[in-house]
Amino acid sequence: MDRLIPVTTKEDIFTEYRDTPVGLFLEYHNLDREYETYTQAQLLIGMCMDNRKHLHMPDNFAYIIRAGGANLRHSEFKVSYAIAVGGVKSIALIGHTNCGMVNLIARKELFINGLIENAGWEQDRAEQHFNQFAPMFEIENEVDFILSETQRLRSRYPKIQVAPLLYKVEDNRLYQIPGD
Numbered sequence: 001m002d003r004l005i006p007v008t009t010k011e012d013i014f015t016e017y018r019d020t021p022v023g024l025f026l027e028y029h030n031l032d033r034e035y036e037t038y039t040q041a042q043l044l045i046g047m048c049m050d051n052r053k054h055l056h057m058p059d060n061f062a063y064i065i066r067a068g069g070a071n072l073r074h075s076e077f078k079v080s081y082a083i084a085v086g087g088v089k090s091i092a093l094i095g096h097t098n099c100g101m102v103n104l105i106a107r108k109e110l111f112i113n114g115l116i117e118n119a120g121w122e123q124d125r126a127e128q129h130f131n132q133f134a135p136m137f138e139i140e141n142e143v144d145f146i147l148s149e150t151q152r153l154r155s156r157y158p159k160i161q162v163a164p165l166l167y168k169v170e171d172n173r174l175y176q177i178p179g180d
């Protein structure tokens with residue numbers, strides 16, 4: 001995690017993010033910037049479904065798509081909607097430390113048994129379900145995944161600003177991931 005750049009003052013924010021919705025978002029969340037009033041979304045946030053995260057930002061400020069590992073590959077229509085209809089020009093893609101999608105394969109047994117016990121699934125179906133979907137959501141490393149997903153989104157939506165960020169569940173702060 002030594003590649004992360006903290007935001008503890010406004011000057012820490014990367015120049016390319018300053019005075020953009022991404023910079024504002026970092027100020028709201030990390031620096032307690034006073035909330036402005038919004039009538040229209042400024043930002044699309046892609047983040048993990050994990051329960052340990054709470055974002056600080058004003059009402060109406062952002063669309064949020066939550067998916068395992070902040071993996072937006074299977075939410076593309078929603079991304080397109082936020083851009084085309086919602087009018088957002090920036091995406092903040094937020095990975096987080098201690099993500100359950102890292103080394104997902106290690107939780108195969110737990111996943112299958114959980115579906116059987118908690119949801120009433122049959123063993124075969126639960127196993128098939130895991131085998132079918134785990135490879136789509138498995139992540140090797142949070143930071144690397146966010147960077148590769150950022151590249152993919154930039155090439156898919158060339159006029160949109162995409163900012164790779166990491167949320168540390170240890171301190172509930174957002175960090176910038178350099179790496180272009």
Ligand SMILES: [Zn+2]
Nearest residue numbers: 048050099100
């Ligand atoms: Zn996660």
